[in-house]
Amino acid sequence: MAVYALTGFSLVSLLSFGYLSWDWMKPSLVADVATDPMEKSLPPTFTRPPHIIFILTDDQGYHDIGYHGSDIQTPTLDRLxxxxxxxxxxxxxxxxxPSRSQLITGRYQIHTGLQHSIIRPRQPNCLPLDQVTLPQKLQEAGYSTHMVGKWHLGFYKKECLPTRRGFDTFLGSLTGNVDYYTYDNCDGPDVCGYDLHEGEDVAWDQSGKYSTFLYAQRVSKILASHSPKEPIFIYVAFQAVHTPLQSPKEYIYRYRSMGNVARRKYAAMVTCMDEAVKNITWALKKYGYYDNSVIVFSTDNGGQTFSGGSNWPLRGRKGTYWEGGVRGIGFVHSPLIKRKRRTSWALVHITDWYPTLVSLARGNLSNVQGLDGYDVWPAISEGKESPRTEILHNIDPLYNHAKYGSLEDGFGIWNTAVQASIRVGEWKLLTGDPGYSDWIPPQTLTNFPGSWWNLERLTDGLRKSVWLFNITADPYERYDLSEQRPDVVRSLLMRLVHYNRTAIPVRYPAENPRAHPDFNGGAWGPWASEDDGEEWEGGRESLKSRNKKKKKCKICKLRSFFRKLNTRLMSNRI
Incomplete structure (x- = not known):
C-alpha cells in the first residue's frame, strides 16, 4: 500500500507541473527565423505528389513531449x-x-535477418542488399531523396551506404552513437574513430558543429537549392536525444531548476531538437514546399530511463518489449490531411510508413512482395479504420532464454523461454525475458534513482515466462491475465508459430578486426571490398568461440562500462 501511495503522490506531483511558456517569435539558435513558421497557410493543392519530410528522433521517451504532460518544453512539436x-x-x-530497418524496408525484422540486437560498428553486416528500400521506391516515382542524420544500418561495404540504398545525398553518421561535437565514436577501449560523412566521404571539416544544428541547417540548404515544383523526400534522423548527454548551454539554462542533472541535460537536448524542427518547418514555408507537404514525426524506441528519458506511465524502457519500449510518439502534420486537429487511435506500426508514403507518392507497389506494412493514410487523413489488426513486435531466438520457460508452458507448440512478443487486437502476449519491467517515474528528484529505485520494483515475475495483457483496457500492463485466459494465450502462441515459420536466419556475425578506424585513416567507414562475399551468411559465430571471447574481454567490458558511466555523470561539456 505504501508503494502505491507513493506512486499516486508522484503522479499528482508530476501533473502539478505547469506548462512552461514559450515565445514563438523569438529567433532560433539553430537558424535565423524571421516569421512564424506556423502561420495560416494557403488552401492545399492535390495536383502533384506531396513533398515528404520524415523526422525520426533517437531515444525520446513516451513522456518526453509536451502534449503527454511532460515537464520538457516542446512547443513546436505540440503545435504541429x-x-x-x-x-x-x-x-x-x-x-x-530494428526500427530503422523496418521503416526503410516495410518488413518485420524476422524477414530481414536483423531480429537480434543492433548492427555494431565492427560487424560485417548491413541491411540486406536484396531489399528494395523506401527511398529507392520514391526515386522510381520521380522524387529527389536526401538523408540527414543517423544511419545505423551497416556500412562494412560501400554497397551498404545510404547513397547506394536510394538517397541522392547524405550527411550524417554511420554508427549508432557519436559525440555531438567531435563526432568521435568508441566501440570499446582504444577502438575509436571519427564518424561524420558527406556522401561517401569523411566530413572532417564539419567537426565542432553541434549535430542538431548541423542537420537542421543542412535540411534548409537542401530545400533552398531544390525546386518546390519537383517532389522531394527528406529523411531527418536526428542523433538527438541519444547519449552522450550534450547540449549548448543556452538550452540547459532554461532547465536550471531541475535537480536531476541527467534529466536537465536531456530536457535541453529535447528542446533544442524541437527548435530545429521549428526551423525545418519554417524553411518549408519560406521556399514554397509547405502547402504540398506531409511531415511525419516518429521516435525510434522508448526512452533510456538511466540517461534522463521517461516513458511514464508506461511500463519498461528502451530495449524492452513492454509498452515503454515499443509504444512511440508519432504524429502527422500536413495541409493535405482531410480531418485535422484530432487524435487517432488507429493501430499503426513503423513498417506502415513504407507502403503509406509510396502510395502517397503515387509510386508502384505491385512489384514489391512480402511487405508487412499497410497503407494507413485513409486512417490518418480521413479517420477510417486501420487495416492493421496485429503487430509482431519480434521473435529473437538468440536473446538469453528465460530460465523458467519451456515447451510445456507453451502448450507444446511454443518454447516460452524464447523472447517474443505479439499484439493481436486488444491482446498483447510476451514470452521469454521481455526486459527490464518496472514503472519508472520521471527523474524529478536530485538523488534519482536513490530510494525511488525500488518504488515499484517487481519480483513476482522472476519465475514467469508468459504474460498476457488486454492492452486497450490496461495500457500500463499492470494486470497479467495469462492464467485467467489460457485460451487467448494459446491463440496468440499459434500466431507466433505462424510468423516463426516465415522467419529467415538471424544475421549477427562476429566482429571483424579490419573494421578498426586505424585502418581507415582514423574514421569509421567501409572496410570490405566489393568482391568480398557476404561474410555473415550462415549466421552467428560458434558458441564456443563466442564464450572464449567473452571470458577474455570481461575486464575490458567492465572498464568500458565504467568509463562510459563516468562520462555520462561527470562530463562538463554539456
Whole structure:
C-alpha cells in the first residue's frame, strides 16, 4: 500500500507541473527565423505528389513531449501535432537498428535477418542488399531523396551506404552513437574513430558543429537549392536525444531548476531538437514546399530511463518489449490531411510508413512482395479504420532464454523461454525475458534513482515466462491475465508459430578486426571490398568461440562500462 501511495503522490506531483511558456517569435539558435513558421497557410493543392519530410528522433521517451504532460518544453512539436493528427496507438521497435530497418524496408525484422540486437560498428553486416528500400521506391516515382542524420544500418561495404540504398545525398553518421561535437565514436577501449560523412566521404571539416544544428541547417540548404515544383523526400534522423548527454548551454539554462542533472541535460537536448524542427518547418514555408507537404514525426524506441528519458506511465524502457519500449510518439502534420486537429487511435506500426508514403507518392507497389506494412493514410487523413489488426513486435531466438520457460508452458507448440512478443487486437502476449519491467517515474528528484529505485520494483515475475495483457483496457500492463485466459494465450502462441515459420536466419556475425578506424585513416567507414562475399551468411559465430571471447574481454567490458558511466555523470561539456 505504501508503494502505491507513493506512486499516486508522484503522479499528482508530476501533473502539478505547469506548462512552461514559450515565445514563438523569438529567433532560433539553430537558424535565423524571421516569421512564424506556423502561420495560416494557403488552401492545399492535390495536383502533384506531396513533398515528404520524415523526422525520426533517437531515444525520446513516451513522456518526453509536451502534449503527454511532460515537464520538457516542446512547443513546436505540440503545435504541429495539435494541428495535424496525433497517433496514440503507434508502435515502433525497442532499439535503433530494428526500427530503422523496418521503416526503410516495410518488413518485420524476422524477414530481414536483423531480429537480434543492433548492427555494431565492427560487424560485417548491413541491411540486406536484396531489399528494395523506401527511398529507392520514391526515386522510381520521380522524387529527389536526401538523408540527414543517423544511419545505423551497416556500412562494412560501400554497397551498404545510404547513397547506394536510394538517397541522392547524405550527411550524417554511420554508427549508432557519436559525440555531438567531435563526432568521435568508441566501440570499446582504444577502438575509436571519427564518424561524420558527406556522401561517401569523411566530413572532417564539419567537426565542432553541434549535430542538431548541423542537420537542421543542412535540411534548409537542401530545400533552398531544390525546386518546390519537383517532389522531394527528406529523411531527418536526428542523433538527438541519444547519449552522450550534450547540449549548448543556452538550452540547459532554461532547465536550471531541475535537480536531476541527467534529466536537465536531456530536457535541453529535447528542446533544442524541437527548435530545429521549428526551423525545418519554417524553411518549408519560406521556399514554397509547405502547402504540398506531409511531415511525419516518429521516435525510434522508448526512452533510456538511466540517461534522463521517461516513458511514464508506461511500463519498461528502451530495449524492452513492454509498452515503454515499443509504444512511440508519432504524429502527422500536413495541409493535405482531410480531418485535422484530432487524435487517432488507429493501430499503426513503423513498417506502415513504407507502403503509406509510396502510395502517397503515387509510386508502384505491385512489384514489391512480402511487405508487412499497410497503407494507413485513409486512417490518418480521413479517420477510417486501420487495416492493421496485429503487430509482431519480434521473435529473437538468440536473446538469453528465460530460465523458467519451456515447451510445456507453451502448450507444446511454443518454447516460452524464447523472447517474443505479439499484439493481436486488444491482446498483447510476451514470452521469454521481455526486459527490464518496472514503472519508472520521471527523474524529478536530485538523488534519482536513490530510494525511488525500488518504488515499484517487481519480483513476482522472476519465475514467469508468459504474460498476457488486454492492452486497450490496461495500457500500463499492470494486470497479467495469462492464467485467467489460457485460451487467448494459446491463440496468440499459434500466431507466433505462424510468423516463426516465415522467419529467415538471424544475421549477427562476429566482429571483424579490419573494421578498426586505424585502418581507415582514423574514421569509421567501409572496410570490405566489393568482391568480398557476404561474410555473415550462415549466421552467428560458434558458441564456443563466442564464450572464449567473452571470458577474455570481461575486464575490458567492465572498464568500458565504467568509463562510459563516468562520462555520462561527470562530463562538463554539456
Amino acid at each position: 501535432a495539435a494541428e495535424g493528427v496525433k497517433l496514440e496507438n503507434y508502435y515502433i521497435q525497442p532499439i535503433c537498428t
